[in-house]
Amino acid sequence: xxxxxxxxxxxxxxxxxxxxxxxxxxxxxxxxxxxxxxxxxxxxxxxxxxxxxxxxxxxxxxxxxxxxxxxxxxxxxxxxxxxxxxxxxxxxxxxxxxxxxxxxxxxxxxxxxxxxxxxxxxxxxxxxxxxxxxxxxxxxxxxxxxxxxxxxx
Amino acid sequence: xxxxxxxxxxxxxxxxxxxxxxxxxxxxxxxxxxxxxxxxxxxxxxxxxxxxxxxxxxxxxxxxxxxxxxxxxxxxxxxxxxxxxxxxxxxxxxxxxxxxxxxxxxxxxxxxxxxxxxxxxxxxxxxxxxxxxxxxxxxxxxxxxxxxxxxxxxxxxxxxxxxxxxxxxxxxxxxxxxxxxxxxxxxxxxxxxxxxxxxxxxxxxxxxxxxxxxxxxxxxxxxxxxxxxxxxxxxxxxxxxxxxxxxxxxxxxxxxxxxxxxxxxxxxxxxxxxxxxxxxxx
Numbered sequence: 010x011x012x013x014x015x016x017x018x019x020x021x022x023x024x025x026x027x028x029x030x031x032x033x034x035x036x037x038x039x040x041x042x043x044x045x046x047x048x049x050x051x052x053x054x055x056x057x058x059x060x061x062x063x064x065x066x067x068x069x070x071x072x073x074x075x076x077x078x079x080x081x082x083x084x085x086x087x088x089x090x091x092x093x094x095x096x097x098x099x100x101x102x103x104x105x106x107x108x109x110x111x112x113x114x115x116x117x118x119x120x121x122x123x124x125x126x127x128x129x130x131x132x133x134x135x136x137x138x139x140x141x142x143x144x145x146x147x148x149x150x151x152x153x154x155x156x157x158x159x160x161x162x
Numbered sequence: 163x164x165x166x167x168x169x170x171x172x173x174x175x176x177x178x179x180x181x182x183x184x185x186x187x188x189x190x191x192x193x194x195x196x197x198x199x200x201x202x203x204x205x206x207x208x209x210x211x212x213x214x215x216x217x218x219x220x221x222x223x224x225x226x227x228x229x230x231x232x233x234x235x236x237x238x239x240x241x242x243x244x245x246x247x248x249x250x251x252x253x254x255x256x257x258x259x260x261x262x263x264x265x266x267x268x269x270x271x272x273x274x275x276x277x278x279x280x281x282x283x284x285x286x287x288x289x290x291x292x293x294x295x296x297x298x299x300x301x302x303x304x305x306x307x308x309x310x311x312x313x314x315x316x317x318x319x320x321x322x323x324x325x326x327x328x329x330x331x332x333x334x335x336x337x338x339x340x341x342x343x344x345x346x347x348x349x350x351x352x353x354x355x356x357x358x359x360x361x362x363x364x365x366x367x368x369x370x371x372x373x374x375x376x377x378x379x380x381x382x383x384x385x386x387x388x389x390x391x392x393x394x395x396x397x398x399x400x401x402x403x404x405x406x407x408x409x410x411x412x413x414x415x416x417x418x419x420x421x422x423x424x425x426x427x428x429x430x431x432x433x434x435x436x437x438x439x440x441x442x443x444x
């Protein structure tokens with residue numbers, strides 16, 4: 010009896026896992042074009058720009074302000090200047106290009122210092138707690154993409 | 163938005179920018195206790211991508227810069243005092259202190275500027291820490307000190323202070339040449355989840371703001387350095403370790419072969435800059 014309950018639970022969790030796994034595109038399954046652009050949404054769930062804004066400024070998540078000036082966030086002090094200014098970024102790039110740059114900017118700009126935010130392997134000496142993990146979760150990437158698409162001049 | 167509105171908003175942003183970001187005084191001259199320091203000089207010939215090397219001091223804000231100009235204001239000097247206490251403390255089976263053989267440490271004038279260097283009898287690359295621990299275990303019969311811990315760093319500060327103002331002059335040829343190459347490769351190798359090499363920040367982007375931090379050249383001529391961030395002296399290897407953790411990489415071992423090689427290479431990138439220890443940084 011206990012065994013059969015256990016089996017049911019295992020099967021239920023298994024199904025749940027399969028469902029979530031299917032809903033998201035894993036880093037290894039990403040299809041980027043020759044310029045690094047990624048057309049397909051990572052989750053199929055439309056990005057939430059308000060949450061994307063939070064992920065953008067959160068130092069433990071996107072931490073995008075560390076390197077980019079973004080006038081839409083002028084209430085935040087100290088915008089970094091390592092990367093380009095993001096004002097009007099939606100006028101310059103398509104959704105697929107922006108998604109591709111966040112997933113792995115090295116596919117777009119060779120040799121860039123910018124980290125790949127949706128890549129979980131191929132690194133050297135990654136700290137244990139980050140091994141096999143991406144910097145951002147799939148939906149967070151979609152949320153940041155949605156937020157960046159609001160930055161028009 | 164009209165043209166004038168744009169100008170107005172732009173000016174406000176500019177003013178905000180300048181009032182919130184305290185810029186480094188990059189042209190300032192560092193004079194410590196009346197002694198001028200070389201903080202900018204032509205890069206050593208082995209550096210292919212940098213023309214001028216600059217002390218980390220030149221990247222700091224005015225308030226931080228001024229702390230290093232007066233020994234009464236330099237919090238690093240408190241640790242030098244602690245180091246002197248330890249210097250004079252008798253320890254170990256042979257009842258000796260550092261001072262028993264080396265008096266006030268002034269005989270070590272210049273030593274900091276050539277470290278790390280090859281030690282023939284040990285057949286190894288030695289950092290200052292090795293000198294300290296070799297003396298402790300061989301001459302004093304005392305326990306070695308832990309690298310990167312306060313007692314070691316304060317003793318290193320005492321020894322380094324004897325060379326303050328003298329230009330760094332680390333040898334990179336001869337027996338250390340292969341180790342120097344290893345250090346150079348480490349400097350340019352990307353690691354961690356953020357996938358960055360030392361060079362990405364400290365060669366490609368020095369002088370640029372990364373959020374509130376002004377990226378320096380990653381020079382170590384001021385180490386051990388008192389950091390306002392953790393209010394203590396920081397050793398070279400401890401700083402390497404901190405940097406690696408920031409980029410989410412597993413640090414190499416403090417006192418291990420990789421950091422020794424990296425120390426050699428990074429020290430050699432500062433050849434020509436004054437030894438400033440104990441310096442003050444953010």
